[in-house]
Amino acid sequence: MNINATLLGQTLAFVIFVAICWKYVWPPIIAIMEEREKRIADGLEAAKKADDSLEEAQLAFDQEMNKAKAEAAEILEKANSRASQIVNDATAKAEAEAEKILSSASKTIENDVNKAKEELRQKMSELIIDTSEKILGDEISPEKHQELLKKAAEEL
């Protein structure tokens, strides 16, 4: 159990093996492990990015959807109001037309009545004058006749 040159031999062996490990064993394995670590980290980051962009896309989609919904609602409302306007217009037009027709009809009737009255008056005057001529037996000049007729018609 004595101490001898074995100690120095072991020290030398230690130095050599540490050097071998330092040069040829440690670096390649550490490099590979670090590279793999980096790849995993990159992958996770990419996944996170994809997640984020998905969220963004979802957000944009929701926004577009809401916009489209609002537009559709607006269009619908416009169409509705336009339809009711058209109905209103048509109703008003129809009412006006009806009134017009009614008024023109009543005017025609009035005209007809007036015309009939006029005709009646004319006939009545003619009849009266004819009767008066016969009674008086006197021929009335056409001028006078006309004048009388007019007078009678006015009086009537």
Add this chain to the structure above:
Amino acid sequence: MASASGEQTSAEYIQHHLTNLVCGKTPDGWTCDHNAVDQMGFLAFHVDSLGWSIFLGLVFVGLFRLGIPKLSTEAPSGIQNFVEMCIEFVNDNVQSIFTSAKNKLIGPMALTVLVWVFLMNLMDLVPVDYLPTLAGQVAEATGMVENSKDAYFKVVPTTDPNITLGMALAVFVLIIFYSIKIKGLKGFLAELTLHPFGKWMMPVNLVLEGVNLIAKPISLGLRLFGNLYAGEMIFILIALMLTFSSISIGLLGVGLHLIWALFHILILALQAFIFMVLTIVYLAMAHETEDH
């Protein structure tokens, strides 16, 4: 072996297991003869410890080189999983201890220490007689020794203080190197002499801090050695039970061996981990620049 050669006593059996195969320089030149060990000076090598240590170091490097995939960053599989798990574990430990300073050497060194020491410790689980007996037979067959029991072969490198202190020495050199590199020679000397009592007590400070500094590698090496040596000792004592010519003691020995081996797995891994963590901590302390 003891049962094969009835002459061996229990003490001899234990002693045999605790003796290294030594090759060293004697006044007559280099020799691996066990009888000449006493004449060897410092220039002697525990060929078995050192051989296993280097072999297991090569196993570590080979295993981890195999674990390098063909430049694929896809999901790892098989041995790559294991290798990456080890590296991640070591890296986490290093990063949790090295919070401010950065040093690219610490990670690889901690990995080497962890896996290498663990592999060396793992040799403790090979039943204590297998490899020494095999080595003895080989030595006898090749004519290196006359009797196989004269061949000494100690397998577990971390039960040899030379091995554990050898690694601790390397760590110690690195501690001093980084202390001087980060703090400068002045800063390092100031750390040794100006704490904890201020500059008027410099000698006292130097003694205290010096002990503190020296204690790091000594405790680092001896802790590992002590734990593994004790474990190995218990394995040897349990194996000794199998040499008695009593079946009941032999069966008890088998059961005890199993229990101790299972428990020892924990110690092996734990001691390798402790060695690694302490290496990292000591070097992190060498990188600390602020006063305390």
